[in-house]
Amino acid sequence: MTALLSLENLSVHAGGKALVSNLSLSLNRGERLGLIGESGSGKSLTSLAATGLLPTGLSASGSAILAGKQVIGASDRELNKLRGTAVAIVFQEPLTALDPLMRVGKQVAEPLARRAQRDGAPLSGAALDKAVLALLDEVALPDPQRMATSYPHELSGGQRQRIAIAMALACKPDLLIADEPTTALDVTTQAEILGLLDRLVRERNMALLFISHDLPVVANTVERVVVLRQGETVEAGNVAEVFGNPRHDYTKSLLAAARRLDDAMEGRA
């Protein structure tokens, strides 16, 4: 089976400095992979390089093949095509994905109409409105009709993240990248959004690249994991094996820190 995403010796540089070094991983349709490591280890840059979204000043080398297309060195035109169809990203802070001055229903309608056009079945008017409401319902937003006419600032953080997820789904991506999708939310809302992502990924048989520093959440969400430290892969494998029997000291220290936090939360520390 050809992988949906295949990174080979992917590196990201800023000037002469390597921020991600020779990273290789592959992800098939329907698979879920976690990318973990402490802050600054290169998780976000890996996902940005894999989708051709690196900010100016940073450059990628190596190979990143997404849905059969080489991303490294591809033109913006080619990349836009891939981003609207093969892959969508949900970021930590939903406001980055939302236009503060546009009603959220219209914001969800845009990628929906674009994707429908690409599929050769254009959507507009009442049919498009109906598709927007169905999508808001799919991400379990209450009262979709009222939601659709709201502006982002009228919604809670969790509701905004649901809108961002709806916009990602509107692209009908084969691969969903979730970059710390719940870090900005309170604990109860985090659990709800994680449950939602889990359900949607299964129902739509999407591949998931899940970026997180929350190890218990990673353990519950993905099948395989890649551990990054200062841009280098320290170990990779089945999540139960890596977490159950970590080989690298860095992975052991990440797990020990997660356990200490857990104990403190439970009042055992």
Ligand SMILES: Nc1ncnc2c1ncn2[C@@H]1O[C@H](COP(=O)(O)OP(=O)(O)OP(=O)(O)O)[C@@H](O)[C@H]1O
């Ligand atoms: N535009 C940039 N120019 C120079 N260095 C950058 C740039 N963006 C990120 N970096 C550096 O690259 C390294 C990796 O950053 P990255 O955002 O991928 O980390 P991360 O693992 O996602 O961290 P976090 O969990 O905090 O989001 C960091 O040391 C960061 O300071």
